[in-house]
Amino acid sequence: xxxxxxxxxxxxxxxxxxxxxxxxxxxxxxxxxxxxxxxxxxxxxxxxxxxxxxxxxxxxxxxxxxxxxxxxxxxxxxxxxxxxxxxxxxxxxxxxxxxxxxxxxxxxxxxxxxxxxxxxxxxxxxxxxxxxxxxxxxxxxxxxxxxxxxxxxxxxxxxxxxxxxxxxxxxxxxxxxxxxxxxxxxxxxxxxxxxxxxxxxxxxxxxxxxxxxxxxxxxxxxxxxxxxxxxxxxxxxxxxxxxxxxxxxxxxxxxxxxxxxxxxxxxxxxxxxxxxxxxxxxxxxxxxxxxxxxxxxxxxxxxxxxxxxxxxxxxxxxxxxxxxxxxxxxxxxxxxxxxxxxxxxxxxxxxxxxxxxxxxxxxxxx
Amino acid sequence: xxxxxxxxxxxxxxxxxxxxxxxxxxxxxxxxxxxxxxxxxxxxxxxxxxxxxxxxxxxxxxxxxxxxxxxxxxxxxxxxxxxxxxxxxxx
Numbered sequence: 001x002x003x004x005x006x007x008x009x010x011x012x013x014x015x016x017x018x019x020x021x022x023x024x025x026x027x028x029x030x031x032x033x034x035x036x037x038x039x040x041x042x043x044x045x046x047x048x049x050x051x052x053x054x055x056x057x058x059x060x061x062x063x064x065x066x067x068x069x070x071x072x073x074x075x076x077x078x079x080x081x082x083x084x085x086x087x088x089x090x091x092x093x094x095x096x097x098x099x100x101x102x103x104x105x106x107x108x109x110x111x112x113x114x115x116x117x118x119x120x121x122x123x124x125x126x127x128x129x130x131x132x133x134x135x136x137x138x139x140x141x142x143x144x145x146x147x148x149x150x151x152x153x154x155x156x157x158x159x160x161x162x163x164x165x166x167x168x169x170x171x172x173x174x175x176x177x178x179x180x181x182x183x184x185x186x187x188x189x190x191x192x193x194x195x196x197x198x199x200x201x202x203x204x205x206x207x208x209x210x211x212x213x214x215x216x217x218x219x220x221x222x223x224x225x226x227x228x229x230x231x232x233x234x235x236x237x238x239x240x241x242x243x244x245x246x247x248x249x250x251x252x253x254x255x256x257x258x259x260x261x262x263x264x265x266x267x268x269x270x271x272x273x274x275x276x277x278x279x280x281x282x283x284x285x286x287x288x289x290x291x292x293x294x295x296x297x298x299x300x301x302x303x304x305x306x307x308x309x310x311x312x313x314x315x316x317x318x319x320x321x322x323x324x325x326x327x328x329x330x331x332x333x334x335x336x337x338x339x340x341x342x343x344x345x346x347x348x349x350x351x352x353x354x355x356x357x358x359x360x361x362x363x364x365x366x
Numbered sequence: 367x368x369x370x371x372x373x374x375x376x377x378x379x380x381x382x383x384x385x386x387x388x389x390x391x392x393x394x395x396x397x398x399x400x401x402x403x404x405x406x407x408x409x410x411x412x413x414x415x416x417x418x419x420x421x422x423x424x425x426x427x428x429x430x431x432x433x434x435x436x437x438x439x440x441x442x443x444x445x446x447x448x449x450x451x452x453x454x455x456x457x
């Protein structure tokens with residue numbers, strides 16, 4: 001990976017992540033600037049204006065972004081999923097047209113979840129139907145990350161007997177975006193409820209074809225998202241480990257740096273274990289992805305489960321080590337604590353992940 | 367009929383690779399015409415495993431309308447897909 005890529009992100013974020021968290025917003029021109037350099041979907045091939053990173057390199061960059069700001073990393077996850085969905089399901093013309101836009105500063109959000117379809121995506125009720133040369137989309141999508149910023153919404157829904165995804169320009173008549181009020185974590189990630197009321201788009205915006213399985217299509221997008229979230233959790237852990245180590249070195253109590261107290265030292269060791277374990281699970285999953293191995297799907301679920309649990313636990317540990325020094329909204333460990341908890345929920349909750357892994361164990365022999 | 371013989375051999379080889387993969391992953395034996403998803407036990411995640419297995423094992427790209435569950439329901443359907451995509455690539 002080009003050495004300047006993480007540096008560009010570090011310089012763009014500067015010391016602003018805490019302020020974005022408090023304000024609940026990242027400046028749009030900053031997102032467009034990073035997007036225009038291909039940094040928000042860095043796996044996209046150079047022929048479409050992307051950076052052409054491998055999955056493993058993209059993961060490392062995602063972890064770096066996640067170590068700085070989980071809200072920005074969430075926007076990156078959405079952009080990556082949108083671009084990947086267009087790449088995997090789109091035809092040559094759609095790839096050329098839309099991927100170029102997503103590497104030139106336009107932003108994407110991906111819409112799966114609905115009021116009555118969270119863990120059970122098969123209960124999705126959003127409908128895509130044909131009307132002459134146009135498609136009509138109706139439905140309500142909740143907690144759509146980055147949708148406040150997005151130019152393009154990649155909307156999954158029912159289509160004929162199966163499912164499809166459709167690209168909906170966010171400013172289309174009939175699209176309404178209601179920003180989530182005071183989200184607990186990833187506060188600046190631009191979550192919103194997206195209502196689609198008889199939204200009309202050209203037929204050429206359809207990704208996929210008649211008769212496809214909605215569950216297969218969502219698995220394609222979610223696998224990309226799970227890898228991204230998992231690497232983001234690695235970033236959270238790296239930020240927590242650095243903050244806890246620095247504090248344990250500088251903060252003195254009972255006449256010595258607190259790192260010299262064994263109960264604090266154990267916290268540091270546990271944080272290190274969490275960071276290493278999450279990293280190894282992510283590396284393994286990304287290598288499967290890069291190799292085109294069938295294990296990439298359960299690998300992504302495993303990495304996401306391992307990394308999000310490690311991040312939730314590790315962030316709580318980091319707050320414990322920093323104590324009052326970190327117990328303020330906007331502080332890196334305070335953000336980590338709130339952001340990491342949400343990572344145990346999105347892109348397949350811990351429980352859904354466990355059910356998938358249990359299936360893997362049992363095959364059909366169960 | 368030499369051409370037909372060679373094609374039959376190819377079909378048998380494709381089917382065997384698929385059956386081997388299935389027994390390894392699902393821990394049970396399958397017939398070439400048996401519906402893998404009828405019981406509801408195998409998931410959409412497993413369907414995607416089949417997609418990338420077929421892509422990698424037989425060096426084909428499965429895109430657009432071919433990414434349909436119907437093409438992965440049986441070993442026979444997957445074999446037909448591999449033969450069709452292989453011919454398209456040769457053409």
